[in-house]
Amino acid sequence: MMKRTAILFSFILVFLSAQSAGAFELGSEGQVTIHGFITQGYLLSSDNKFFGDTDNGGTYHFNERGINFTSDVSDRLRLGIQFFSRDFGSLGENEVTIDWAYADYSFTEWANFKAGKLKMPQGLYNTSRDVDMLRTSVLLPQSVYNEGWRDSINALNGFEYYGYAPAGKVGSFEYHLMGGVNQFDDDGPEMRLLEDQFPIYLGVDVSNNEVDRTYVGSVLWETPLDGLSFGVSGWEMNFNADITSNPDGSVTSPPAPTLKPSEIEVTQTGWTTSLQYAVGDFVFSTEYNRINYEMVAPGYIPEDSAAADFDSEGYYGMITYRFTDWFELGTYYSEYYANRDDKDGEKSAQKWALSDGLLGGYPPRPGAPRLP
Known part of the structure; x- marks a missing residue:
């Protein structure tokens, strides 16, 4: 929603x-x-x-x-x-x-290599989001720069090839290719968001996550029109974690089944398109973000269920204006949907009503549509 x-x-x-x-x-x-x-x-x-x-x-x-x-x-x-x-x-x-x-x-302007813990170039601001003074908005639009998933897309341990290539009359290109693994806390919001995908009566705990691999790529095109740039960035991350259920933590009246500990395998694939135009003291920015989640959890999530494969979607538009060297104002409008196929929450509400909450999720908001 x-x-x-x-x-x-x-x-x-x-x-x-x-x-x-x-x-x-x-x-x-x-x-x-x-x-x-x-x-x-x-x-x-x-x-x-x-x-x-x-x-x-x-x-x-x-x-x-x-x-x-x-x-x-x-x-x-x-x-x-x-x-x-x-x-x-x-x-x-x-x-x-x-x-x-x-x-x-650095070998040349167009061929450079990095190794270590490296910032992931997602969108316009991910590489600089830890330094507030580098932008007008301290809190970035959550539709694209979700604080809940910040650790998972902040940086990775691995390698990077990057460069800058002038292209004459068509402008210039900045590009990045990365490979490695990233890390996030078992007690962090990433694991809590995964737990929300399971039937609530199971009291599922997801822990001991381990990232197998992460790939990242981005291209930023500085167009011939001064101040206009267009970028595309994407990533794929594969990780697994342990699942244990705690029926004693049930919040519903029906008795919960006893399920053996299992493992969840998650593939997260995301991409962001970015457009920015700086003219005079104005800067106009807009970005669109889509993330697909594919999850395999034998015994917990049926392979054909909506929880096994779904997309989130977010976008925003932002404008800033610099009045003086020390004073700048900006504003943005942002929208985010946890599931782009259920933007108004109707499907979630129907699922809750049909199963009395046994198929997971949370009670629908007041006034949401329900089945008889």
């Missing part, structure tokens, strides 16, 4: 900006550069909870901190690492992690 979250106020304090004089160089020839940033915000929503108690007086659990070190070891080799922590409602809890760490070797 469409997700509507109102963030009524957001405040950000930039302590050491990655684009300002908050950088330090160490060594006789300045081989190491250090940048850092600290942000603090406040989240308030009108009706629903947004990863925390945002609808009950708001929350200050909204901050990010980072410090990074980079060094040009030679004309061709560059090393870098960033330590990062965040608190986003119930997510992050200020745990310090390695956000990215790489060795970057």
Whole structure:
């Protein structure tokens, strides 16, 4: 269903900006550069909870901190690492992690290689979403940059080939190809979202996830029209996790069957198209995102059920205007559907009514259509 979250106020304090004089160089020839940033915000929503108690007086659990070190070891080799922590409602809890760490070797402008923990180039903003001051909107449109799946598409451990290719009268192209594995927490929202796909009376717990492989590709076309760019990015991730059921946690009256522990295999395939036009002090941006989930869970999810294969869909339009060097305003409109084939929730409501909740999901919203 469409997700509507109102963030009524957001405040950000930039302590050491990655684009300002908050950088330090160490060594006789300045081989190491250090940048850092600290942000603090406040989240308030009108009706629903947004990863925390945002609808009950708001929350200050909204901050990010980072410090990074980079060094040009030679004309061709560059090393870098960033330590990062965040608190986003119930997510992050200020745990310090390695956000990215790489060795970057350049052969030519069009042929470069990276190895390490690398940011995934999904859409316009994923590679820079950990640094709030690099964009007008602190909180990106959730229809494309869902905080619930942030860890799964933030970065991967592996390799990257990338480059920049001028193309004369047709503009230029920037491209990235990546392969490796990414990681996310067993207690994170990715696993909780998977648990929501199972019949609620089973009390399913999904844990011990392991990513087998992740592939990423992106192309950004800088068109001949100054300020106009068009991009396409996509990824595929395969992972598995253990399933255990807890019938004692049943929230429905019918007795729950006893199911043996099993394993769920998930293939997540996503793609994003991006369009941006910068003219004068205006920037217009729009993106469309589609993610397909294919799940195999013997004994838990029938192969022909809707929960075994479905698509989510999201898109937004955004406009910003820079009044001065220090003041800029922006706004966006965003829509997201967890299942693009059931946008109004009618199928989910019918399934609930027919089975009295035994086929999973949640009770339909008040006023939703029900079967007699």
